[in-house]
Amino acid sequence: MGLNLHTHLEGWVRPDTAADLARSMDVPEPDLGWDAALRMREPADLTVFLAHVAAAYPVLGSADAMRRVAREAVEDAAADGCDFLEIRFGPSTHARPGFDIPAVIAAACEGLDEGRRSTGLAVGLVVCLLRHLDDETNLAVAKAAAEAAGRGVVGLDVAGDELVYPALARYREPYEIAAAAGLGLTAHAAEAGPAEAAREAVSLLGVTRIGHGSHIVDNPSVLAWAADEGIAIEVCPTSNVLTGAAPSIREHPLRRFIEAGCRVVVGDDNPINIGSRLSDEERLLVTEAGLTDVQIRAIHLTACEVAFTDDATRAELRRRYAS
Numbered sequence: 001m002g003l004n005l006h007t008h009l010e011g012w013v014r015p016d017t018a019a020d021l022a023r024s025m026d027v028p029e030p031d032l033g034w035d036a037a038l039r040m041r042e043p044a045d046l047t048v049f050l051a052h053v054a055a056a057y058p059v060l061g062s063a064d065a066m067r068r069v070a071r072e073a074v075e076d077a078a079a080d081g082c083d084f085l086e087i088r089f090g091p092s093t094h095a096r097p098g099f100d101i102p103a104v105i106a107a108a109c110e111g112l113d114e115g116r117r118s119t120g121l122a123v124g125l126v127v128c129l130l131r132h133l134d135d136e137t138n139l140a141v142a143k144a145a146a147e148a149a150g151r152g153v154v155g156l157d158v159a160g161d162e163l164v165y166p167a168l169a170r171y172r173e174p175y176e177i178a179a180a181a182g183l184g185l186t187a188h189a190a191e192a193g194p195a196e197a198a199r200e201a202v203s204l205l206g207v208t209r210i211g212h213g214s215h216i217v218d219n220p221s222v223l224a225w226a227a228d229e230g231i232a233i234e235v236c237p238t239s240n241v242l243t244g245a246a247p248s249i250r251e252h253p254l255r256r257f258i259e260a261g262c263r264v265v266v267g268d269d270n271p272i273n274i275g276s277r278l279s280d281e282e283r284l285l286v287t288e289a290g291l292t293d294v295q296i297r298a299i300h301l302t303a304c305e306v307a308f309t310d311d312a313t314r315a316e317l318r319r320r321y322a323s
């Protein structure tokens with residue numbers, strides 16, 4: 001059960017696969033081994049969290065590696081019982097001489113498609129602009145994503161350090177290109193930055209969903225606005241606890257989102273790094289956050305409506321969750 005609407009491909013690299021790829025790519029083994037490098041054991045902050053995610057970057061810089069990691073992500077999601085996987089990544093991080101941004105996207109799409117064919121799991125790729133990059137690179141990423149619309153890419157996102165790079169107006173053109181290509185639009189916003197950042201992402205970039213959005217609850221008027229506008233908030237409970245964005249799953253803002261009438265969907269953000277997959281997150285929503293079956297069902301039905309997917313897949317998902 002469950003639709004995973006916020007998860008990063010870089011957070012799906014199996015430690016064994018990382019070790020295997022590292023050997024063939026001449027990447028040195030981390031001091032304490034791949035498992036320790038990738039998995040976060042206890043709550044810390046966003047910097048520590050991102051260091052664990054980034055540990056996998058050196059082994060993603062070839063078409064074969066990217067394809068394999070993407071395929072294995074779909075296999076692992078299917079084994080976890082997921083019904084729909086929307087997975088995102090920042091292709092520019094993995095580009096190398098001879099492996100340019102369109103090639104990185106193509107390799108990820110191929111791997112996801114191999115996984116889809118072997119498991120039957122519906123999957124789409126969301127391409128991320130990254131806040132620390134220059135405008136030219138982000139524009140190239142958006143153009144490559146738009147080119148790959150209909151060939152595996154389903155959406156555009158912006159990720160990265162929101163406190164150091166808060167400005168959103170600079171992504172207008174990339175988002176316009178993505179919108180013109182029919183891609184779905186989301187953005188990491190109000191994750192570390194203030195609630196207003198979510199409203200800005202909607203008004204400046206035209207997004208229909210907000211990644212994390214934890215700080216929306218700090219501002220009652222933004223919270224009411226998000227509910228009125230039907231903005232879907234993609235929550236990742238365990239990830240937020242490990243980065244220190246939420247004190248615990250019990251105290252996670254998702255309950256307040258629901259009480260305010262906001263639309264909420266769920267993701268596992270970086271399952272290998274946080275040691276929690278979508279099925280675990282959904283279980284914790286009940287056992288820790290105290291959500292009822294009705295509330296979980298509402299999350300599923302919202303996800304069916306806001307997923308970046310084609311009409312046939314959406315109709316199939318609605319059928320599956322209607323009963």
Ligand SMILES: [Zn+2]
Pocket residue numbers: 006008159188211269
């Ligand atoms: Zn994220």
